[in-house]
Amino acid sequence: MAHAETSGTTRRDFIYIATGAVGAVGVAGMVWPFVSQLQPDQSVLALSTTEVDLSPIAEGQIVTVQWRGKPIFIFNRAPKDVEAARAVPMSQLIDPQPDQDRVKSGHENFLVVVGICTHLGCVPLGHQGNYDGWFCPCHGSQYDSSGRVRVGPAPLNLPVPPYTFTSDTKIVIG
Amino acid sequence: MEGHSTYQPQGKVARWFESRLPIMGLLHSSAVAYPTPKNLNYLWTFGAILTFMLGCQIVSGIVLAMHYTAYAPVSFARVEHIMRDVSYGWLIRYIHANGASMFFIAVYIHMFRGMYYGSYKAPREVLWILGVIIYLLMMATAFMGYVLPWGQMSFWGATVITNLFSAIPGIGETIVQWLWGGYSVGDPTLNRFFSLHYLLPFMIAGVVVLHIWALHHVGQNNPDGLDVKSVAKDTVPFTPYATIKDIFAMVVFLLFFSWFIFYIPNYLGHSDNYIPANPLATPAHIVPEWYFLPFYAILRSIPDKLGGVLAMFGAIAVLAFLPWLDTSKVRSARYRPLFRQFFWIFAVVSVGLGYLGSQPAEGGYVIASRILTAYYFIHFLVILPLLGLFERPKPLPASIADAVLARGAKGATAPHAKA
Numbered sequence: 001m002a003h004a005e006t007s008g009t010t011r012r013d014f015i016y017i018a019t020g021a022v023g024a025v026g027v028a029g030m031v032w033p034f035v036s037q038l039q040p041d042q043s044v045l046a047l048s049t050t051e052v053d054l055s056p057i058a059e060g061q062i063v064t065v066q067w068r069g070k071p072i073f074i075f076n077r078a079p080k081d082v083e084a085a086r087a088v089p090m091s092q093l094i095d096p097q098p099d100q101d102r103v104k105s106g107h108e109n110f111l112v113v114v115g116i117c118t119h120l121g122c123v124p125l126g127h128q129g130n131y132d133g134w135f136c137p138c139h140g141s142q143y144d145s146s147g148r149v150r151v152g153p154a155p156l157n158l159p160v161p162p163y164t165f166t167s168d169t170k171i172v173i174g
Numbered sequence: 175m176e177g178h179s180t181y182q183p184q185g186k187v188a189r190w191f192e193s194r195l196p197i198m199g200l201l202h203s204s205a206v207a208y209p210t211p212k213n214l215n216y217l218w219t220f221g222a223i224l225t226f227m228l229g230c231q232i233v234s235g236i237v238l239a240m241h242y243t244a245y246a247p248v249s250f251a252r253v254e255h256i257m258r259d260v261s262y263g264w265l266i267r268y269i270h271a272n273g274a275s276m277f278f279i280a281v282y283i284h285m286f287r288g289m290y291y292g293s294y295k296a297p298r299e300v301l302w303i304l305g306v307i308i309y310l311l312m313m314a315t316a317f318m319g320y321v322l323p324w325g326q327m328s329f330w331g332a333t334v335i336t337n338l339f340s341a342i343p344g345i346g347e348t349i350v351q352w353l354w355g356g357y358s359v360g361d362p363t364l365n366r367f368f369s370l371h372y373l374l375p376f377m378i379a380g381v382v383v384l385h386i387w388a389l390h391h392v393g394q395n396n397p398d399g400l401d402v403k404s405v406a407k408d409t410v411p412f413t414p415y416a417t418i419k420d421i422f423a424m425v426v427f428l429l430f431f432s433w434f435i436f437y438i439p440n441y442l443g444h445s446d447n448y449i450p451a452n453p454l455a456t457p458a459h460i461v462p463e464w465y466f467l468p469f470y471a472i473l474r475s476i477p478d479k480l481g482g483v484l485a486m487f488g489a490i491a492v493l494a495f496l497p498w499l500d501t502s503k504v505r506s507a508r509y510r511p512l513f514r515q516f517f518w519i520f521a522v523v524s525v526g527l528g529y530l531g532s533q534p535a536e537g538g539y540v541i542a543s544r545i546l547t548a549y550y551f552i553h554f555l556v557i558l559p560l561l562g563l564f565e566r567p568k569p570l571p572a573s574i575a576d577a578v579l580a581r582g583a584k585g586a587t588a589p590h591a592k593a
Contacts, residue, residue: 033262033265034266036262037263039261041255041259041260041263042258042260043255044259
């Protein structure tokens with residue numbers, strides 16, 4: 001490497017940096033498609049909404065449907081379940097949230113939650129545990145009839161997915 | 175000509191590590207301090223271009239495998255899924271499909287470079303044979319990759335190529351069924367080809383390491399075909415000279431590659447491969463990918479099943495014996511006036527065979543194929559051995575430095591203009 005010993009900044013330094021910068025931009029531009037291809041593709045995005053007919057769900061019944069590959073619990077709650085959920089003081093909850101915020105008004109009997117334990121991702125079992133809700137067999141978390149966590153180690157309530165009623169008996173999740 | 179490393183680790187951690195695993199010293203001696211002949215021309219950049227292409231194919235291939243499924247009923251649709259659904263899937267597939275062609279363009283330039291400048295001669299015979307092995311592995315990899323989209327050309331290409339082995343007397347049929355995993359090309363064939371298509375590139379990478387090791391042990395040949403006599407006078411360090419030159423050539427090559435990817439991505443493919451595989455109907459005109467065409471022409475030129483297969487494999491195998499078939503002591507065609515003419519005739523014959531391989535096997539095409547096939551073998555088996563005995567080479571310069579200075583004095587930068 002025959003570098004001429006020059007003091008200060010030379011034109012050659014400029015050329016090196018300019019070439020390197022152009023090269024870096026080119027490489028970054030080429031890396032992006034290879035990162036981007038890891039995202040959910042169009043065929044996955046096309047399945048991102050699920051329509052569910054609620055009419056066959058009897059009172060007290062929990063059905064599980066799939067949305068984006070995840071289990072969604074739809075619980076047609078009896079009036080006593082709703083009352084029990086609303087009677088709980090916020091101070092007793094690990095992740096305080098009123099039941100009213102977790103259902104659609106006018107359809108208070110229907111609870112729609114993502115059926116994935118907020119601890120480490122197992123699917124909780126319905127109608128089990130001490131709170132008329134769910135019990136997770138993996139690490140013993142318990143959820144009440146509003147899908148709220150009551151016994152740890154799970155830190156958060158079962159999340160409510162985005163959904164809307166398209167008629168009195170139909171919802172679209174997603 | 176081993177470039178003895180002048181690498182001195184800087185800092186405590188580097189010294190600690192180097193005394194336990196001298197990998198930085200190895201990299202330094204092979205890619206920084208390594209002496210390269212100072213008369214190398216741009217044809218010597220294709221080694222780096224090929225290394226880059228191998229990396230490019232492996233990276234794009236691994237990504238495609240993330241979205242592909244090797245299962246006959248769905249594979250065709252999975253490739254379309256890559257083209258339509260996957261983010262930038264079209265780009266990555268076109269990089270991979272055209273990358274295979276670019277890989278072969280570069281390897282053919284690299285091979286003809288070696289032939290023209292006698293790069294296969296002592297002490298580089300093993301280096302050359304390792305190259306022939308890489309070429310064989312490349313052909314196997316490319317062939318199996320072409321089967322994966324499971325289009326009509328995939329299916330019938332696989333059928334024709336695997337049937338080559340049925341020409342083996344006695345056990346041929348058994349071998350072919352064993353290759354297929356059935357009684358015809360089908361799902362088991364597709365699955366094993368996918369598995370092997372994923373494996374072989376890493377075997378290529380392994381042989382490439384040996385190829386480069388052998389190269390760096392014996393030193394590079396050069397356009398004058400002379401040995402390095404004085405490292406100080408005849409060579410320049412790999413970095414920055416060869417590094418920058420290789421990168422520049424690679425960028426120019428990438429422009430060419432990009433033109434295919436972005437403007438004519440299906441030019442080198444065959445439209446029939448966008449028809450899903452149909453085991454009950456062969457396309458009217460079935461041709462292999464362009465890089466196999468010369469060998470395909472040789473196969474078809476022999477009017478005998480076993481003979482055609484032997485001629486085709488022989489045409490590749492003969493390359494491995496090139497170091498001993500060429501009897502001349504002089505390496506570079508620059509100093510071999512007769513060989514230079516025969517080299518270009520051979521180059522035209524090879525391209526001509528490629529053209530004939532793309533044409534239907536009938537009439538004048540068959541006759542022309544037979545003549546060119548005969549010449550192909552005569553070149554290796556008759557002309558090269560005899561040329562070494564009868565040709566009077568031009569006087570060789572005393573050293574690489576002398577050759578460079580002589581050309582500089584004449585003001586001739588193009589060696590062939592006045593040589």
